[in-house]
Amino acid sequence: MFRTLVEDLNPGLTRLARTYVTAAIADEVVQETWMSVLRSIDTFEGRSSLKTWIYRIMLNKVRSVAGREGKIVPFTSVGPHAAGDNASVDIERLVHPDLGRGYWPDAPPRWDSMPAESLEAQETADRVDRAISSLPAAQREVVTLRDIEGWSSEEVCNALGISTVNQRVLLHRGRVAVRQALEDYLS
Amino acid sequence: MTDDQFFIKNELRITCADAVELVTEYLEETLSPADLDDFQTHLSLCEGCQVFLDQVNATITLMSRSRQVDVPLLPGNMDALLAVLDERAAQKPDEASSS
Numbered sequence: 001m002f003r004t005l006v007e008d009l010n011p012g013l014t015r016l017a018r019t020y021v022t023a024a025i026a027d028e029v030v031q032e033t034w035m036s037v038l039r040s041i042d043t044f045e046g047r048s049s050l051k052t053w054i055y056r057i058m059l060n061k062v063r064s065v066a067g068r069e070g071k072i073v074p075f076t077s078v079g080p081h082a083a084g085d086n087a088s089v090d091i092e093r094l095v096h097p098d099l100g101r102g103y104w105p106d107a108p109p110r111w112d113s114m115p116a117e118s119l120e121a122q123e124t125a126d127r128v129d130r131a132i133s134s135l136p137a138a139q140r141e142v143v144t145l146r147d148i149e150g151w152s153s154e155e156v157c158n159a160l161g162i163s164t165v166n167q168r169v170l171l172h173r174g175r176v177a178v179r180q181a182l183e184d185y186l187s
Numbered sequence: 188m189t190d191d192q193f194f195i196k197n198e199l200r201i202t203c204a205d206a207v208e209l210v211t212e213y214l215e216e217t218l219s220p221a222d223l224d225d226f227q228t229h230l231s232l233c234e235g236c237q238v239f240l241d242q243v244n245a246t247i248t249l250m251s252r253s254r255q256v257d258v259p260l261l262p263g264n265m266d267a268l269l270a271v272l273d274e275r276a277a278q279k280p281d282e283a284s285s286s
């Protein structure tokens with residue numbers, strides 16, 4: 001039963017940990033996480049699911065390791081707050097010749113209808129990984145759990161201890177940043 | 188603003204700058220009925236925002252495929268973990284059987 005739990009969660013825990021620190025350090029953090037899980041299982045109160053409880057243990061560890069290495073953005077940060085930086089599309093792009101500011105002059109380049117060989121190429125996947133890795137930590141966590149691991153928003157809110165609104169904002173910021181990276185690469 | 192521009196903006200309900208901010212809420216189905224109506228009306232008339240929505244969906248698909256598979260199924264200390272588990276079971280045989 002313990003083995004099944006480990007097999008279910010270890011790959012996802014490792015993937016998330018590896019977005020913070022090198023693969024070798026991430027693997028160590030995950031090993032320590034499992035040891036902590038066994039040692040503190042008596043304190044698990046069942047208020048959250050076992051899965052989100054284990055993820056919280058891992059995140060506490062990996063955030064502090066990454067923090068020591070100076071690689072972490074404060075978790076409360078929703079992302080860059082400079083004017084315009086927070087927009088899903090650069091406001092300078094949204095200037096229509098007749099309608100003025102706030103409207104597309106033309107539709108964005110259609111990289112999404114490129115042939116599958118380009119979209120499914122390894123380089124594209126690498127670009128996606130890099131774009132996710134360069135997101136602020138809070139966005140990266142939400143995007144990784146929702147869009148890579150396929151969790152529900154409720155599970156993500158529980159594991160990360162954030163509100164549904166905050167979860168949605170972080171998810172949106174992360175997704176549109178990755179969309180932009182794909183446009184920059186593919187167009 | 189000319190009458191034409193006024194008419195088009197009226198038809199579009201919201202700006203593209205506002206519409207692109209609503210995409211995730213639209214996909215999460217958390218928009219209020221009024222916002223959903225504005226968003227869908229805008230989208231039906233605006234190619235730029237249609238493309239943007241398609242591309243957010245394409246991004247989500249590509250991210251789901253980017254899931255690395257070369258991660259360990261089991262942690263490197265699995266033997267040590269199982270040893271701790273055995274130790275615990277040995278220490279608390281009564282508890283284990285009674286609970």
Ligand SMILES: [Zn+2]
Nearest residue numbers: 203206233236
């Ligand atoms: Zn639009």
